[in-house]
Amino acid sequence: MKIEIDDEIYLSPFEEGDASSLMQCLNNPRVNSKILSVPNPYTIEDSRQFINSNSYIFTSRGNHLNYAIRNMEGNMIGSIGLELNSLLHFKHSGTVAYYVDQAYWGKNVASRALKAFLPWCIENYRFKRLTAHVFSDNPASEKVLQKCGFSFEATLKKFYLKDGEYIDTKFYSIFFD
Numbered sequence: 001m002k003i004e005i006d007d008e009i010y011l012s013p014f015e016e017g018d019a020s021s022l023m024q025c026l027n028n029p030r031v032n033s034k035i036l037s038v039p040n041p042y043t044i045e046d047s048r049q050f051i052n053s054n055s056y057i058f059t060s061r062g063n064h065l066n067y068a069i070r071n072m073e074g075n076m077i078g079s080i081g082l083e084l085n086s087l088l089h090f091k092h093s094g095t096v097a098y099y100v101d102q103a104y105w106g107k108n109v110a111s112r113a114l115k116a117f118l119p120w121c122i123e124n125y126r127f128k129r130l131t132a133h134v135f136s137d138n139p140a141s142e143k144v145l146q147k148c149g150f151s152f153e154a155t156l157k158k159f160y161l162k163d164g165e166y167i168d169t170k171f172y173s174i175f176f177d
């Protein structure tokens with residue numbers, strides 16, 4: 001299963017061989033500190049566990065929900081994923097999250113990946129809204145969302161607890177008919 005983006009990057013499911021790139025990417029404090037549910041430090045075992053959990057998601061959901069962003073050599077240079085809501089009244093709504101290895105920042109990778117991922121989300125799940133939760137000290141991620149058509153909805157104060165700190169979080173959303 002491959003989601004085409006352009007002639008430089010594409011999305012495909014995580015593979016066992018991604019474990020060390022994934023660990024390297026998420027062990028960077030500048031990446032780790034902006035993402036909610038990743039252990040810190042991020043070990044090779046954490047990587048392997050995450051990659052294995054994706055096979056389980058595929059089996060239970062019939063779709064991969066987390067994708068590696070890859071360059072044309074097939075190297076994992078980031079990730080993008082979708083979180084579904086299983087409760088009936090929230091099923092029309094999903095959450096997207098992404099990160100890019102610091103070596104590839106500023107090359108439009110996240111924006112291109114998200115722009116390509118949105119149609120895939122809609123086609124597969126017919127969402128009415130997709131949301132991203134951005135820590136309030138992450139203007140680069142806000143910019144990615146704005147470039148992809150998301151708009152700012154609200155700041156939720158002390159919404160998340162990460163590494164012992166309560167974090168103000170900005171909700172960005174995009175809506176569909």
Ligand SMILES: CC(C)(COP(=O)(O)OP(=O)(O)OC[C@H]1O[C@@H](n2cnc3c(N)ncnc32)[C@H](O)[C@@H]1OP(=O)(O)O)[C@@H](O)C(=O)NCCC(=O)NCCS
Nearest residue numbers: 031034098099100105106107108109110111139140141143
């Ligand atoms: C946020 C992140 C995904 C952006 O990835 P990226 O591939 O560099 O993003 P893009 O190049 O597509 O776009 C980044 C935009 O933010 C801008 N930007 C970067 N740093 C910025 C800052 N400090 N303030 C304002 N804008 C900033 C860039 O100039 C660019 O905008 P432009 O294309 O108009 O010039 C990446 O920095 C990352 O992985 N950060 C850590 C994890 C994370 O924050 N994930 C998102 C959680 S919600």
